[in-house]
Amino acid sequence: MDSCPVQLAACGCVSALGDAAETHAALLRGERALALQPVHGALGGDPVPLALLPGRNLDEESPPSWLPAVRRLMGACPDRPWGDRRHPVFVTSSNFGVGNLFAFRHNGELSHLNYGTPEACVAFIARELGWGGCITIISHACVSSNLGLVLAARQVASGIADEALVFTFDFLSPFVAGGFHALKILNSEYPAPYQAQAIGSIGLGDGAAFAVLRKAGPGLIIAGQTLYNEMHHFTAFPADGSGFGACIEPLIHLASGRRIWIKGHGTGTLEAGRLEAEAFGRSFPGSPLVGWKGSLGHTLGSNGLVELALAVESLHSGRIPGTVGSAAPTFSANVALGPVMDPSFDGVLCASNAFGGAHAALLLCHA
Amino acid sequence: MADPLNSRIKTMIVQTLRLEGVDPASIKDDEPLIGTGLSIDSIDALELVVALEKEFGIKIRSSEESLAALSSVSGLVAFIRAKADPSRLPPV
Numbered sequence: 001m002d003s004c005p006v007q008l009a010a011c012g013c014v015s016a017l018g019d020a021a022e023t024h025a026a027l028l029r030g031e032r033a034l035a036l037q038p039v040h041g042a043l044g045g046d047p048v049p050l051a052l053l054p055g056r057n058l059d060e061e062s063p064p065s066w067l068p069a070v071r072r073l074m075g076a077c078p079d080r081p082w083g084d085r086r087h088p089v090f091v092t093s094s095n096f097g098v099g100n101l102f103a104f105r106h107n108g109e110l111s112h113l114n115y116g117t118p119e120a121c122v123a124f125i126a127r128e129l130g131w132g133g134c135i136t137i138i139s140h141a142c143v144s145s146n147l148g149l150v151l152a153a154r155q156v157a158s159g160i161a162d163e164a165l166v167f168t169f170d171f172l173s174p175f176v177a178g179g180f181h182a183l184k185i186l187n188s189e190y191p192a193p194y195q196a197q198a199i200g201s202i203g204l205g206d207g208a209a210f211a212v213l214r215k216a217g218p219g220l221i222i223a224g225q226t227l228y229n230e231m232h233h234f235t236a237f238p239a240d241g242s243g244f245g246a247c248i249e250p251l252i253h254l255a256s257g258r259r260i261w262i263k264g265h266g267t268g269t270l271e272a273g274r275l276e277a278e279a280f281g282r283s284f285p286g287s288p289l290v291g292w293k294g295s296l297g298h299t300l301g302s303n304g305l306v307e308l309a310l311a312v313e314s315l316h317s318g319r320i321p322g323t324v325g326s327a328a329p330t331f332s333a334n335v336a337l338g339p340v341m342d343p344s345f346d347g348v349l350c351a352s353n354a355f356g357g358a359h360a361a362l363l364l365c366h367a
Numbered sequence: 368m369a370d371p372l373n374s375r376i377k378t379m380i381v382q383t384l385r386l387e388g389v390d391p392a393s394i395k396d397d398e399p400l401i402g403t404g405l406s407i408d409s410i411d412a413l414e415l416v417v418a419l420e421k422e423f424g425i426k427i428r429s430s431e432e433s434l435a436a437l438s439s440v441s442g443l444v445a446f447i448r449a450k451a452d453p454s455r456l457p458p459v
Contacts, residue, residue, distance in 0.1 A: 046426075183413055184430040199429045233408060270431070 099173020266291020294325025
């Protein structure tokens with residue numbers, strides 16, 4: 001566990017429902033961004049729940065159709081010489097521009113290769129946003145942005161950097177949707193995180209977010225972060241669920257004396273959802289558990305930071321969106337289906353998980 | 368008489384998953400396919416499901432249905448007979 005607190009100086013996100021404030025408000029209203037769309041875009045295929053940025057098609061374009069949304073998002077980022085040695089940038093994604101690589105293979109358009117590898121895609125974004133060369137590229141499936149936050153916090157806490165920027169993005173493509181569809185966990189059902197039912201399913205969503213970290217100061221701090229990797233299998237967790245508990249256990253002491261709620265991972269798959277809900281019920285009894293992927297879909301490598309930005313909105317307003325898309329019965333009694341309106345909470349534990357048994361969690365609270 | 372679909376599926380399992388040195392006939396009809404002697408895991412299951420969908424024109428809707436279908440060779444035979452267009456199946 002990293003327990004050097006760092007200040008979350010700025011944070012923002014974009015989802016299919018808008019920016020952080022718009023998305024938070026829509027979640028409070030119980031809106032679902034997911035809509036059934038052909039899994040292979042223009043090529044058709046089974047209808048699956050996807051949450052794309054407004055006006056964006058699933059099929060890749062060149063230049064990428066997500067670029068205007070990224071520009072708008074980063075317009076809210078504090079102006080710094082990002083990418084110099086004292087202001088490093090950590091860029092995280094699970095898919096980068098792999099959809100463009102697929103598009104190139106499909107239609108032969110060379111321009112797609114400008115975004116088709118992690119390096120090319122990040123170089124493109126850096127040029128667009130005017131960053132310098134001190135950029136670290138990180139990809140670790142669906143805990144990618146969590147890993148970026150850990151590494152950025154270490155640089156800030158150690159004094160190597162004055163401030164660090166973490167930027168994360170994952171935008172859907174037929175290639176990505178097709179992969180999850182082949183696994184059958186993306187099917188024609190809408191996700192219902194933590195709901196005990198016969199068939200599990202996920203939805204997928206577009207997402208991008210940023211966070212600026214600096215040494216501890218007033219406002220919100222990330223009090224501690226944990227990573228735990230079971231290295232079990234490409235896709236599966238160990239059946240006993242021990243990794244979920246092992247990841248969050250170090251945060252129990254850090255959270256003691258605080259009144260916290262839990263923002264879980266909650267994709268809508270049955271086994272992982274049950275194990276996660278039960279682990280939180282054991283370790284944090286009395287803390288309500290919510291998950292937002294039943295509305296936003298799983299934004300893959302960006303989910304940790306996208307949902308952190310929404311947790312910030314929730315902490316500031318004292319209004320926590322519920323687990324949109326789910327209904328009783330749930331896997332554990334701590335799952336909050338509806339919004340929780342309570343300004344007395346002073347912290348939130350945010351968790352994300354990834355294929356193979358990679359777990360990540362952090363405690364966000366008032367300084 | 369043995370169901371010819373049974374031996375066809377066993378051969379598909381060996382070929383699709385490239386199980387070197389495994390005689391298709393040695394796969395037991397009622398032994399669980401996942402987590403036992405063949406060591407089939409979720410990635411193997413994905414490959415197998417894709418091959419079965421292509422071969423028999425069936426649709427498997429969810430990972431839970433996929434796991435149920437892959438319970439055993441006998442279970443798979445029953446599942447395919449129930450779901451596939453009979454014209455794509457060998458007669459019993």
